[in-house]
Amino acid sequence: MEQKKKILVTGAAGALAKKVIDKLKKDYKIIAIDFRTKVDLGIPVESYKVDFNKRIFEDVFREHQFDAIIHLGRISAQELNRFTRYNANVIGTKKLFDLARKYNVPQTLVMSTYFVYGASPYNPSLLDETTPLKASELTMDLVDSVELENLSSIYLYKHPELHITVLRPCNIAGPGVRNTFSLLLSEKRSPVLWGFSPLMQFIHIDDMRDAICTAFEKNIPGVYNVAPDDYIGFQDAIKIAGSQRIQIPSVPPSLTEGIARFLKWKSFPPYLINYFKYPVIIDGSLFAKTFDFKPKKTLEDIFTYYRSLK
Amino acid sequence: MAKSNTSIIDKILNRNEMDDIVNVFPNKVGSQGYDAWGFNMKNMKNNMRFTKYLYDSFYKVEAFGLENIPKEGRCLIIPNHSGQLPFDGMLIGYALLTNQYAPRAPKAMVERFLPTVPFIGNWLSSVGAVIGDPINCERMLDNEEAVVVFPEGVRGSNKLYKLKYQLQRFGSGFMHLAMKHNAPIIPVAVIGMEETIRSYADLKPLAKVLGMPVAPIVIPWVFPSKVYLYFGKPMYFKNDVHKESDVKERVDEVKAAINKLISTGLEKRNADIADKKNEKK
Numbered sequence: 001m002e003q004k005k006k007i008l009v010t011g012a013a014g015a016l017a018k019k020v021i022d023k024l025k026k027d028y029k030i031i032a033i034d035f036r037t038k039v040d041l042g043i044p045v046e047s048y049k050v051d052f053n054k055r056i057f058e059d060v061f062r063e064h065q066f067d068a069i070i071h072l073g074r075i076s077a078q079e080l081n082r083f084t085r086y087n088a089n090v091i092g093t094k095k096l097f098d099l100a101r102k103y104n105v106p107q108t109l110v111m112s113t114y115f116v117y118g119a120s121p122y123n124p125s126l127l128d129e130t131t132p133l134k135a136s137e138l139t140m141d142l143v144d145s146v147e148l149e150n151l152s153s154i155y156l157y158k159h160p161e162l163h164i165t166v167l168r169p170c171n172i173a174g175p176g177v178r179n180t181f182s183l184l185l186s187e188k189r190s191p192v193l194w195g196f197s198p199l200m201q202f203i204h205i206d207d208m209r210d211a212i213c214t215a216f217e218k219n220i221p222g223v224y225n226v227a228p229d230d231y232i233g234f235q236d237a238i239k240i241a242g243s244q245r246i247q248i249p250s251v252p253p254s255l256t257e258g259i260a261r262f263l264k265w266k267s268f269p270p271y272l273i274n275y276f277k278y279p280v281i282i283d284g285s286l287f288a289k290t291f292d293f294k295p296k297k298t299l300e301d302i303f304t305y306y307r308s309l310k
Numbered sequence: 311m312a313k314s315n316t317s318i319i320d321k322i323l324n325r326n327e328m329d330d331i332v333n334v335f336p337n338k339v340g341s342q343g344y345d346a347w348g349f350n351m352k353n354m355k356n357n358m359r360f361t362k363y364l365y366d367s368f369y370k371v372e373a374f375g376l377e378n379i380p381k382e383g384r385c386l387i388i389p390n391h392s393g394q395l396p397f398d399g400m401l402i403g404y405a406l407l408t409n410q411y412a413p414r415a416p417k418a419m420v421e422r423f424l425p426t427v428p429f430i431g432n433w434l435s436s437v438g439a440v441i442g443d444p445i446n447c448e449r450m451l452d453n454e455e456a457v458v459v460f461p462e463g464v465r466g467s468n469k470l471y472k473l474k475y476q477l478q479r480f481g482s483g484f485m486h487l488a489m490k491h492n493a494p495i496i497p498v499a500v501i502g503m504e505e506t507i508r509s510y511a512d513l514k515p516l517a518k519v520l521g522m523p524v525a526p527i528v529i530p531w532v533f534p535s536k537v538y539l540y541f542g543k544p545m546y547f548k549n550d551v552h553k554e555s556d557v558k559e560r561v562d563e564v565k566a567a568i569n570k571l572i573s574t575g576l577e578k579r580n581a582d583i584a585d586k587k588n589e590k591k
Contacts, residue, residue: 121425124445125346195428199348199435230340233348233432240342250428278425281346299341 004029007216008066008105010096011073012039012047015176016111019209020070021045024216031064034073035088052092061103068107069100070216074148076179082141089144090151097155100162107163109216110152114170114225114282116145119198119274126283129168129223141271149223156221163221167211170227170282173302174205180275183267185241185306191268192276193250197235199279201227204297214291227284228295234276237299241306250277338453347417347446348435354415357437361404364397368534369502373405375541381412384451384493385544386484387458390477390568391466393503394526396420396439398467402458402498403438405539417450418458421523444483451491459484461561468512468524474504475572477565482557485547485564489557494544497564499571501579502537538579540571 005028011017012032021030021041030045038049050057052073071093075085093110100108117127118134133149135142149166156164173182181200184190203211203226211226238245249255253273260270268276287293343351365371379385387406392398399418406416419442425431440446442463450457460466461480469478488495509526517525545564551557 121431122422122441122443124441124443124449125348126449193428195432197432199344199346229346230342231344231346231348232340232342233344233350233436236342279348 005067006031006064008033008060008064008069010034010052010069010071011111012041013037014072015178016172016205016208016212017070017072018176019205020072020212023209023213031060031066033060035075051088052095053087057095058099061099061105065103066100066105068109068216068219069096069105070109070212071096072111072212074111082144086144086147090147093148094151097151097159097162097164101159104161106161107165107216107219109165109167109212110148111212112149112152112166112168113145114168114201114227114280115142115272115275116149116168117280117282118142119272119278119280121278123278123280125199125279125281127225127281128283129225129286138274139271141269153223156223160221163219165215165219165221166223167215167287168223168225168282169208169211170201170203170225170284172205172208173202174297174305177205180267180269180272184238185243185303186309187243187267188310189246190238190243191248191263191265192235192238192245193256193273194247195250196277197233198275198277199231199281200234200237201231201281201284202237202299202302203228203295204302207295207297210296211287211291211293214293215287218291220290222290224287224290225282225284226287226293227282228299229284230299231281232299237303240303242303242310243306347438347440347450348432349415349417349438350436353433353436354438357433358404358407361400365401365404369397369401369506369537371401371405371537371539373539373541375543376405376409377411378496378541378543379406379409379412379414379456380494380544382414382454384454384491385456385496386451386488386493387416387456387496387498387541388461388484388564388568389458389498389500390475390572391460391462392469392474392500394468394507394509394528396434396467397506398500398503399439399458399460400437401503401537402500402539405541406456414456416456416458419447419460421464423522444487447483447487448491451487451493464523468509468526470512471504471508471510475501475576477569477572480561480565482554482561485557485561489547489549489551489560492549494546495564496544497542497567497571499540499542499568499575500537501540501572501575502535505535506532508533536579536582538575540575542567542571 007028008031013034013036032045032047033050035051039047075088116133116135118138133146136146152166171181257270260268339345406414417438417440420439422441461484462478465478509528511527513525
């Protein structure tokens with residue numbers, strides 16, 4: 001009997017990783033790791049709690065010969081401080097790539113975010129993958145996201161044998177997702193900026209799971225935006241999701257930032273203020289064409305879910 | 311002539327008429343009525359009620375040459391720019407939307423600072439305005455849209471009143487895009503907007519402090535003025551230039567076409583004024 005291919009999935013405690021593991025576990029041998037907790041994912045899945053930056057991390061590679069890594073583990077800017085995040089997300093990923101090289105892992109998929117493009121009033125619409133990443137120009141809190149991308153690109157071109165695929169999704173939403181904009185859709189009252197309703201894209205967590213699994217199975221290295229060609233103004237999205245909008249003053253910008261720092265809302269962090277103001281619309285056509293991918297869930301499906309929570 | 315009893319508000323809120331117009335033009339929008347540049351059908355309908363009032367009742371616009379607008383496919387609409395505020399763009403947009411030959415919802419390239427202004431940025435993008443980035447224009451032409459570009463930018467719209475109907479320097483970006491994307495250029499003359507808001511000075515130091523492109527000193531009043539729109543025949547340019555000076559020559563060809571339309575429009579306006587005077591006599 002042919003042995004199942006072995007895949008390392010990082011960030012296993014996250015909702016998206018759990019869905020990816022659930023989908024792949026029938027056909028692949030999954031080894032799940034997370035720095036936060038040892039996740040119980042049922043019998044066929046081996047799970048470890050491990051920090052990428054500790055020497056013990058290499059033991060996972062010594063023990064298992066991986067055929068691929070799906071690197072979903074990233075500390076978001078809502079969690080921990082900037083220094084710890086940089087160490088985990090950037091230095092930790094470098095360690096992961098180096099171990100992939102050392103132990104001849106032939107494929108790595110890295111999860112990034114559309115935040116790396118930066119929310120600027122001068123952004124054209126439909127940013128493609130060649131657009132410069134300007135997020136670190138706006139805030140130091142997104143430096144780790146941009147550096148993670150730069151690191152991935154260096155390894156992608158310097159070490160083609162790693163077959164690195166980087167996915168930059170738009171806002172992921174749906175059951176279990178805890179990113180900033182999905183939190184805003186789930187809350188009863190959500191902050192919005194007075195006079196600003198940036199256009200946004202949302203992808204359902206099930207579609208993102210399918211995108212990751214398709215990209216993994218087809219293994220065509222490169223950097224890809226993942227987003228549907230459907231859009232909605234942020235304030236409209238909040239309304240349709242059944243949340244009440246709390247208008248935060250938008251001028252002068254220093255007042256808005258002061259309010260964000262004072263309120264310390266998890267869903268209204270000061271470093272994301274520009275994303276509440278200006279659109280970052282990405283062009284997902286390269287991914288759609290390369291991987292023959294089309295999201296199945298509509299914006300209405302996403303908002304229906306959030307309305308049902310209220 | 312009997313004076314109409316219809317109030318301005320009634321004219322603006324004439325919903326049925328707007329629905330008839332908006333429902334006939336084809337627009338590629340997503341499930342929530344938005345496209346990738348923030349154009350929104352619902353806001354467009356609401357906005358059109360106000361623009362219709364401006365078009366029909368305030369500026370009493372007369373449009374000529376609307377048959378020159380391609381029924382479908384990419385094209386660049388290139389007008390002279392005037393009037394301090396972007397009303398000229400709105401009137402051109404409305405003329406295209408209600409064009410009896412083939413209605414189209416055009417996009418208009420606007421100043422880059424506008425998205426930073428609360429409400430204004432969102433409102434403009436919801437009615438078809440897009441920041442003036444060549445990447446946006448390329449994408450929209452690839453999307454087979456009609457795009458309005460004012461190559462004079464603020465040099466034209468915010469020029470001093472004494473410079474009225476004198477075309478200012480044209481940027482050449484529109485010509486590069488037209489050649490690269492094989493898009494016909496429709497030259498347009500707007501007559502009448504120059505007289506509506508009159509600027510007598512531009513306080514450049516104040517503009518610098520405010521972070522604005524201009525700080526015009528204007529009479530705070532919108533003078534009523536009949537507006538004439540002249541749409542010229544499509545101009546086609548092959549992508550076969552070798553140097554920038556060739557592009558400039560082609561830009562000058564478009565400028566000359568607009569100047570000719572301006573002359574025609576001014577003659578027509580003078581004739582209309584003379585007719586009115588004769589009628590009164």
